[in-house]
Amino acid sequence: MSTVKFLPIIVAVILAGTLVYVAYSNVPSASTTVTLRVGYPDSLDESDISDLYAYTHILPAEGINVIPTFYDAPPLSYKGLISGQQDIAFDTSAQTMALGPGGSPSEQTTCVTAYAMAGVFLTISGQGITSPSQMIGKVAEDFGVGTSTRSLDLYDFAQAGVPVSQDVPKAGTVELINGGGNIARVHDLESGKAAAITVDDFILADFTSPSVNNTANGGPFHVLFYAPSNYYDNCFAVRDSWLQSSTNGVPNSKLIVTYIEAIIQAQRDFISNPSLMVSFAESQLPLTAPSEINFTSTFYPGHYTYWPYGAFNLQGPWNATGMYNNTQKYFISTGIITSAVANSSVSPYGVVNSHFEQEALAAIGPYTYPGSASWVTPSFKSWVTETVPSSLGSIS
Secondary structure, three states: OOHHHHHHHHHHHHHHHHHHHHHHHHOOOOOOOEEEEEEEOOOOOOOOHHHHHHHHHHHHHHOEEEEEEEOOOHHHHHHHHHOOOOOEEEEEHHHHHHHOOOOOHHHOEEEEEOOOOOOOEEEEEOOOOOOHHHHOOOEEEEOOOOOHHHHHHHHHHHHOOOOEEEOOOOOOOEEEEEOOOHHHHHHHHHHOOOOEEEEEHHHHHHHOOOOOOOHHHOOOOEEEEEOOOOOOOEEEEEEHHHHOOEEOOEEHHHHHHHHHHHHHHHHHHHHHOHHHHHHHHHHHOOOOOHHHHHHHHHHHHHOOOOOOOOOOOOOHHHOHHHHHHHHHHHHHHOOOOOOOOOHHHOOOOOOEOOHHHHHHHHHHOOEEEOOOOOOOOHHHHHHHHHHOOOOOEEEO
């Protein structure tokens, strides 16, 4: 994608900079409550817990009350945003970065931050399968046509050079079928109905015990594909009309910066102190097994689902221009769109705008990543060093 198409990002920084400058004198105090409505594409789980921590432990001191809504289907979060039911939507990037730009002003939406540098899904194989080619002639289950998990299957098998068929058996291919929810897919993997499943990544905790990971239960099990980190999997999106207005007299362009500060700070708190994540998650997810919560407390930061530097101000291959370009290629390869969507298709801020996240990162200051953390490997350290500008922090 040419540099010209990303010009609106630069223009947006100038425009939004003016708005933010005016807003500095209008920061809500703890005695002035501003309510923000935030929509999510599915039920509350460990990947959302850090946000909930920001809503209950950080933002109230800033005078901001957040009302989260957890929809039961991914498209509903985006629909809630463009209909005005929500002020902010945590959304799959397919909605905001591919389907969002439209003729209606309500569909002029902009991604203002993202903290997960890899998606929240992975593919687990059973029956001792360790290679994608071993899946030929077998069934892989996901959540069906049009979902993020089906898109991932299409992408991952294509990258591995393995042909697939969708919902209809075809010789020499992997048959992708709709296996329903996570629990149903796990059952089908263990029973042998499916040779692989694509599920929320916290499900991996169910297969780590030696008492489960064996032939008697349909195993041994392996991670066939981890979610890639070379494209934007999700983002926090807002309507451009909302960015240009105010809430209780406070410019929304300033509110969104304060909101992003809290979201990123919560990530940092959980990375620095996994036990904090465990205790808070256990209080919010009483029906979730403690073993699963303990597992995700280190698995999520180790796989960039918890990430303390935002997504749109990084360097190297993960810079905003390169990542946006890769995201468009991903959408095309999985059939979500037929041609790339220019960042300038949303005006004046662009489909992706790094300015608001940049302001938030500057406000909370650099973060030293704990190099002694259990999940930090030499390659992880190299990744942080390569990806994070020195102004944002470093790894110890």
